[in-house]
Amino acid sequence: MALKDNHQVCKNNSFNQSFLHALQGLLTLIKDERNFRFHLFSSLLVIIVSFLLRISIYDWLLILTASFLVIMAETINTIVETIVDLYVGDKYNKLAKKAKDVAAGGVLIAALFAVVVGMIIFLPIILQKLN
Ligand SMILES: Nc1ncnc2c1ncn2[C@@H]1O[C@H](COP(=O)(O)OP(=O)(O)OP(=O)(O)O)[C@@H](O)[C@H]1O
Numbered sequence: 005m006a007l008k009d010n011h012q013v014c015k016n017n018s019f020n021q022s023f024l025h026a027l028q029g030l031l032t033l034i035k036d037e038r039n040f041r042f043h044l045f046s047s048l049l050v051i052i053v054s055f056l057l058r059i060s061i062y063d064w065l066l067i068l069t070a071s072f073l074v075i076m077a078e079t080i081n082t083i084v085e086t087i088v089d090l091y092v093g094d095k096y097n098k099l100a101k102k103a104k105d106v107a108a109g110g111v112l113i114a115a116l117f118a119v120v121v122g123m124i125i126f127l128p129i130i131l132q133k134l135n
Contacts, residue, residue, distance in 0.1 A: 033082060039111070040078045047071035050122060063125045070118035077114035081107040 016022040033040045054067050084107035092100045 033079060037078070037082050040075070040082065043074050043078050043115075047075060050118075053126070057126065057129050059125060059129070066121050067125060070114075070121040073114040074111070074118050077111040081111050 016025060034044065050067060050071060054064060059067065084103055088100045088103050
């Protein structure tokens with residue numbers, strides 16, 4: 005059915021098929037996108053640290069939201085890059101540059117937000133443990 009490319013171009017005809025194609029998209033992100041792997045690994049690291057430091061439920065919500073935003077921004081960045089490449093190929097195009105740079109800027113904003121959230125939550129706990 006899905007997961008191996010059968011050159012399907014028609015609509016998915018079952019929930020299972022839709023789900024398998026979504027899973028295939030996720031695996032493609034992990035396999036092909038170095039930055040996506042980096043953000044996924046960083047998020048897992050932050051989640052492990054959050055467990056170890058026993059942060060509050062509200063802090064968990066913030067940490068998970070910040071991680072989710074970075075991963076979603078990276079996903080949208082990959083979508084933009086792929087569509088731009090599909091459209092312009094190897095040719096230089098000013099609008100292609102704008103689209104790709106803006107998409108990358110979105111990832112940067114989300115990553116900075118995650119760093120600020122991480123510092124607000126982890127720094128006081130770490131400083132308290134050091135004292
Ligand atoms: N067709 C193009 N026309 C103009 N500029 C381009 C084009 N393709 C890429 N660029 C420029 O090269 C940069 C890198 O593009 P590329 O598609 O390699 O992204 P990437 O290295 O995969 O980015 P990221 O690190 O965000 O995943 C873009 O941000 C853009 O400035």
